[in-house]
Amino acid sequence: MASNNARPNCTCEDREAHKDISRGFLYMVKLSLRDEDVKFRKFLKLLSDWKAAQITIIEVVVEVKSMFKDHPQILNGFREFLPREFANLIPKVEYYADQ
Numbered sequence: 347m348a349s350n351n352a353r354p355n356c357t358c359e360d361r362e363a364h365k366d367i368s369r370g371f372l373y374m375v376k377l378s379l380r381d382e383d384v385k386f387r388k389f390l391k392l393l394s395d396w397k398a399a400q401i402t403i404i405e406v407v408v409e410v411k412s413m414f415k416d417h418p419q420i421l422n423g424f425r426e427f428l429p430r431e432f433a434n435l436i437p438k439v440e441y442y443a444d445q
């Protein structure tokens with residue numbers, strides 16, 4: 347399902363570290379959306395369309411921001427998932443897991 351290469355190649359110096367972050371993020375999304383399978387599959391489709399260069403990063407970000415406006419932890423994880431040069435397209439969301 348959540349294939350490990352469902353992200354474009356990154357240009358980080360430490361690509362393995364970023365790959366680990368990406369894997370952790372995809373797993374977290376899968377858990378968060380365990381009752382929202384349609385949304386989860388839509389998210390994976392966005393990533394694979396992006397990887398296939400059928401949509402731009404801006405389109406992905408617009409869609410992700412809208413899909414996950416009630417999931418701040420996913421938006422924050424998505425910042426780290428993105429290639430670094432795009433991270434600032436996602437505003438950092440304050441959220442408190444305890445509340």
Ligand SMILES: [Zn+2]
Nearest residue numbers: 356357358364
């Ligand atoms: Zn990277």
